[in-house]
Amino acid sequence: MAERSFPLPDLGEGLIEATILEWLVEPGQWVERNTPLVEVETTKSAVELPSPIAGTVKTTHGEDGDTINVGDTLITFEVADEEAGIVGTVPQEKKKERRVRLSKK
């Protein structure tokens, strides 16, 4: 098995750090892609960060209440060897462009 790590993403608005409010996963846990991983708080808001991949959580970096910088490692997953070495980021929720439907159902 290999490891794949993801840093705290740029949360926009010139913010350089965030405080971990609460981890929602723990080491050893299998998570699906898009599963909420952690809640973080900035000076302006609170954000829930979803998992960028499906995999087993190996390490969560930082305890609840710790402040971490954008770019610092946030979470490490155990992945199959062929997936190692891929560089990625924890995605922020993208603005949804789906239209509100006109239908009743």
Next chain:
Amino acid sequence: MLRVRSADGTRIALHEVGASDGPRVLMLHGFASSSQSNWVDAGWGRAFEEAGLRGIAMDLRGHGDSDKPRGENAYEVERFKEDVDAALEFIDAVPGEKIGCLGYSMGARLAYRYVGEEPGVFAALALGGLPAGEPFEDIDRQMADAALRGEVEPTGGTEFVVQLAKMLPEADPTTLLDLAFGVARTPFDPSVHPPVSPTLFMTGDKDDRADDTETMVPLLDDARFEPIPGRNHINAITSRKFKAGVIEFLQSHLG
């Protein structure tokens, strides 16, 4: 996202949040926030999707993708109610359909006032971070404008409103001041037309901007209060407990 027109012509943005099918819930965000920040970034889309709830999140006028008219007159409480009218006209509930409403802070206050005068519109009301009184009390427009220009250090309620108005870089602080002062012309009094729909109040137990939410419970026929453990006004929005409480409540009344 789409925009509907309110009575005065202001375009109001509506966003789909959560499941594409299921009971519909109008979502109203807080002051100096947006549907994106208050709901989507905070994970309510995923939570609603899993719960089978279909959110329709409205950007309040002056916020997000809605128009941002200038001047305090554009932000009288009546204008916001007309915006909700426009959103509901779009939602166009079928007879017997039960629609819910979820509001946070200023959005919760708008929902409370709207339902008080339009009983029966919503089958259930979930209100987060709602103080029992008017939050924009004792605010001074001259001081606020001077503070935005960096000429004075604001004090009291004015300091609070200026701090909030400057929080979102994509928002125009002067517009947000117009909004706060426009809304404050009609001070919030929860004893006037309290909602008759089943209502759930939830507020962080460390929320010093809304530490009196529970005092509103006896004013309503059918209301209860649940604290959000360990959270304040800013960080309550991502809380699992908040989401779980709201979802359980909405599902039980809209199903």
